[in-house]
Amino acid sequence: MSGYQVLSRRYRPQIFKEVIGQESIVTTLKNAIKFKRIANAYLFSGSRGTGKTTLARIFAKAINCPNLNDEFEPCNTCSSCKEIASGNSLDVLEIDGASHRGIDDVRDINETVGYTASRGGYKIYIIDEVHMLTKEAFNALLKTLEEPPEKVKFFFATTEPQKVLPTIISRCQRFNLKRIPLDKIVYKLKMMTSSLGIQAESEALSMVAKRAEGGLRDAESLLDQVISFHEGDITKQAVSEVLGIMNTECLYAFDKAGKEGSFDYAFELAHELFSGGKDALHFIDMLVHHFRNILLVKIASKDSFHIDIPQEEKEALLLSASFYSKEQCLDILDYLVQEQNEIKNRPSLRVAIETILLHIMRTHQRLPIEVLVRRLVELEVEMNKIDVSAKSENKIKDERENLKTLLEVETKESDKKIDAKIAEVIKEKAPLPSIEIKETVIDLFMEPEPKTPPLSYSEPDFLKANPSKPIKAKEDVVLNPPYFYDTLLQFAAVELKGKMQRIHNQN
Structure with missing residues (x-):
């Protein structure tokens, strides 16, 4: 039991090639190694679980690895790579900016930058959540950051770059990591389940990836939760029960019922939502994204049909889009966005959900x-x-x-x-x-x-x-x-x- 590793750590990328969704940043870092144009400091910013600290660690391994291959990937077999991967390296120091945020902590860094690396490579400071540093701590770091010793590099990671002082950002090469596309998250989850010998439905993995909202680590943690709950194959039903989310099929059935004027389906859907213990607020988010996708279908040509949903759902989405006009979708989206802000204050959440569903259904019978x-x-x-x-x-x-x-x-x-x-x-x-x-x-x-x-x-x-x-x-x-x-x-x-x-x- 003590030797178990969560999936997000077990399958953490160890080389540039394993990083998904950040191809342009990977190319830039490789070229910096290839042409020996390594800057004094790098700032990796982006939402959670997109690979900020992972990229910093791989880059640190690459510039200190003596056995780089032709693609400038670290070997992961030398002592330097192994120590960095395990967090025991004396040359690569990882600092938590949330717990070491004061001016005294920065003074300790300034006092140790003069010492050379133990193996003759680069001495690297990786500061995670750097935006948590105080203003005084940032100011104390400015001079060292601008003119560090030749073999000293700083790698910063943050989810809130707007809180980092502009004087710090101006001394860094900044990389904005984007959210991971849905299909790439699903691909990574399939690779993990295949490695574990677990059969998983594509629709079930898509549900997990959607709930992660572009964060690969979140998707891996959710998959870990599903595997712990359910023995055997991973199905849509299992994911729905564990994560408390509705199947996407109910949205397409809702569209059809609204077009046919079957208002009773609104109450059936609300009953299924609450009797199954589903997350009602997440269901509203599903509705927002659903009608956003429908609007994209209405305003875009079929040749530019680039919507972040699984391929098997696109035909059903096209059918649902035929039930609505562009004006309907715009009105529905305005209404749902307003309800997202107000629904938490409703005395009865169930009645609020039923009202929302009936309101959307009635748009089919209203005259524009x-x-x-x-x-x-x-x-x-x-x-x-x-x-x-x-x-x-x-x-x-x-x-x-x-x-x-x-x-x-x-x-x-x-x-x-x-x-x-x-x-x-x-x-x-x-x-x-x-x-x-x-x-x-x-x-x-x-x-x-x-x-x-x-x-x-x-x-x-x-x-x-x-x-x-x-x-x-x-x-x-x-x-x-x-x-x-x-x-x-x-x-x-x-x-x-x-x-x-x-x-x-x-x-």
């Missing part, structure tokens, strides 16, 4: 604003083609009442205004004019240049015009209030009321 504006414009054109003389006075009054109901206008001023319009039409036998509300809505939501192409949208089936009766279909769409947003109607009513009030005051 650009569709509303277009329909209003089309209605105005069609109504101007109708001969008023063929209409009875009662018909015009009925239309007036329909418009009034649609706009939810109850003020006397608006009644007088609409009556005046109708009286004018009857008197002059002229085409039916546009109502002020249409002008208000169009002014608010239409693009300023009429030649600007309209936004793309996906119309619900009930909005498709009937070819045989186009005018009636358009009248049905606009004059029937249930098809419109309640919020937009209220907003339009307020705008109309204000405009009528201004006209009244002027008169």
Whole structure:
């Protein structure tokens, strides 16, 4: 039991070739060795688990190894490489910046830099979490950092480079390590499970890699946890139980249910989430990333379909993307990001999740604003083609009442205004004019240049015009209030009321 090593240490890279996801930095470090252009100090910054300290150790081994090969990789067999790998080297000193952060600790470094390396190579100070050093400690290190002895090098690692003094950064070669891509994390996990003789489903390893969020060490720790919990093959079900995360299939099923109007699936999904003891906040994160990926599909061409998901999920994602418009995705993302900040304060987390799911499902049945504006414009054109003389006075009054109901206008001023319009039409036998509300809505939501192409949208089936009766279909769409947003109607009513009030005051 005492000899067990966690996977993150057991499979830690020992040569440059084993480092994944940081190819440009590896190439730069190798070229520095090849052309003998090794700087005084290096700063490795990036999120956790991306290889900062690992790269510093490999680089330290490489510049001190007497048996470098043609690819400038350390041999890992000489005494220098072995001592550095085990942390027992007298020439490579690793210092924890969080526990040795004061000016006295830096003074100790300044006093020992003058001593030569025991093996005649480089004397290297690796300071992890260097941002934890105090301002005084940084200032005490400045002079030594700028003009160290010839065989002394400093390697710094930090997750928060913004906290490092600019005077320190200016004396270092800085490398920003990026998050490890999902497919490379999965590849490393497959290699580890294969080495351990464990069968693992690709989807299960993908779930682990997604939860790690670009940190390889996090993924290795999560895999270690799954292996400890579950005997035998690693399946999606096992990963879901151990890590408390939902299967991605539920998201694609949710998309289909929303398109079909099966609102009961929102409650089924919430029940599965809470009865299984899953992480509700992580589920919200899954929704955010899911609709982000859908939006990428909608705005990118198929040739540039570069989304960080497993290959086997891309077909399902493409199908889900066909259920949404770009405007829907943008609205859903805005809503989810807002809910991420507020959901922790909700009295009932379960009700909050159900509300979020129902809200997303309802977007399939809502009329986009650009569709509303277009329909209003089309209605105005069609109504101007109708001969008023063929209409009875009662018909015009009925239309007036329909418009009034649609706009939810109850003020006397608006009644007088609409009556005046109708009286004018009857008197002059002229085409039916546009109502002020249409002008208000169009002014608010239409693009300023009429030649600007309209936004793309996906119309619900009930909005498709009937070819045989186009005018009636358009009248049905606009004059029937249930098809419109309640919020937009209220907003339009307020705008109309204000405009009528201004006209009244002027008169």
